[in-house]
Amino acid sequence: MSLSSAPDLMVRTAPLYDRVKSVIPSIEWPAFAGDIDAILELKREHDAVILAHNYQTPEIFHCVADIVGDSLALAREAMKVDAKVIVLAGVHFMAETAKLLNPAKRVLIPDLGAGCSLAESITAADVRLLRQRYPGVPVVTYVNTSAAVKAESDICCTSGNARKIVESLGVPKVIMLPDEYLAQNIAAETGVEIVTWAGHCEVHERFSAADIQQLRAGHPGIVVLAHPECPPEVVAVSDFTGSTAAMIDYVGKEKPTRVVLVTECSMSDNVAVQHPDIDFVRPCNLCPHMKQITLPKIRRALETMQHEVTIDPAVAAPARRAVERMLEA
Numbered sequence: 001m002s003l004s005s006a007p008d009l010m011v012r013t014a015p016l017y018d019r020v021k022s023v024i025p026s027i028e029w030p031a032f033a034g035d036i037d038a039i040l041e042l043k044r045e046h047d048a049v050i051l052a053h054n055y056q057t058p059e060i061f062h063c064v065a066d067i068v069g070d071s072l073a074l075a076r077e078a079m080k081v082d083a084k085v086i087v088l089a090g091v092h093f094m095a096e097t098a099k100l101l102n103p104a105k106r107v108l109i110p111d112l113g114a115g116c117s118l119a120e121s122i123t124a125a126d127v128r129l130l131r132q133r134y135p136g137v138p139v140v141t142y143v144n145t146s147a148a149v150k151a152e153s154d155i156c157c158t159s160g161n162a163r164k165i166v167e168s169l170g171v172p173k174v175i176m177l178p179d180e181y182l183a184q185n186i187a188a189e190t191g192v193e194i195v196t197w198a199g200h201c202e203v204h205e206r207f208s209a210a211d212i213q214q215l216r217a218g219h220p221g222i223v224v225l226a227h228p229e230c231p232p233e234v235v236a237v238s239d240f241t242g243s244t245a246a247m248i249d250y251v252g253k254e255k256p257t258r259v260v261l262v263t264e265c266s267m268s269d270n271v272a273v274q275h276p277d278i279d280f281v282r283p284c285n286l287c288p289h290m291k292q293i294t295l296p297k298i299r300r301a302l303e304t305m306q307h308e309v310t311i312d313p314a315v316a317a318p319a320r321r322a323v324e325r326m327l328e329a
């Protein structure tokens with residue numbers, strides 16, 4: 001589609017392009033405008049809302065999403081959604097969490113293949129074995145897990161509240177699954193003994209302390225914000241560690257002249273839109289799972305009402321309890 005062949009479409013979508021013009025070249029916009037226009041209409045037609053994770057690309061994050069945020073924010077907001085249909089622009093465990101908290105709503109994920117290396121690293125049977133090995137030790141499970149794994153857990157956590165959740169249990173030892181690095185980082189912060197699992201985020205595990213040193217050498221004065229799924233050696237040489245939401249807060253409050261967000265690629269694009277005066281240095285580690293979600297797939301999901309996420313009720317009840325305990329903590 002070219003600008004001249006769709007003048008009405010270009011006029012209609014011009015205010016949306018205005019939001020993302022600093023990160024999407026004008027020559028690329030016509031490739032997005034038709035799907036965006038159709039998605040906005042389909043949302044009205046089906047009484048649907050789109051929840052998008054911070055790692056979604058800017059044309060999704062800023063142009064079609066109704067609610068954006070990290071896993072914790074999406075879980076919280078999913079509970080307040082007043083629409084018949086939820087489309088989760090994120091990965092499968094996020095869609096499951098939305099379904100757990102909205103059992104009566106139809107929850108769609110645009111691509112069933114949008115998984116997560118952490119969620120795939122552990123099964124419900126693994127958790128049962130750990131419980132046998134460490135009787136009486138509470139199990140804290142990262143939300144980046146399947147509903148079946150959540151169902152075997154005492155309480156969930158996100159990277160945004162992991163410290164608070166572990167401390168809230170008031171015990172000297174916990175089992176924290178499945179992210180080994182997050183667990184090690186929380187153990188260092190809290191002093192609680194943590195039994196870990198060897199799961200890793202394939203995006204964050206690729207960063208090293210040497211990468212950070214190189215960034216500092218090449219970009220004097222740079223402020224380094226790292227995600228707690230990064231290895232502890234990365235956290236140790238960073239200026240701040242926090243969830244994606246905490247990084248956004250940090251940038252908004254501290255307004256560093258030059259910053260690097262040591263996390264998934266699209267985060268910097270999405271945050272840069274709101275802070276045109278800040279120099280974002282972008283080491284690019286893409287999440288191949290998050291990138292399964294595209295505008296054409298969101299459009300198709302709304303046109304066909306697929307792929308619907310369902311959870312066995314026997315699994316859903318205990319999994320929901322673990323998520324709700326987290327939200328109440």
Ligand code: SF4
Binds near residue numbers: 117
């Ligand atoms: S960025 Fe890492 S934790 Fe997030 S979905 Fe991708 S693989 Fe999973």
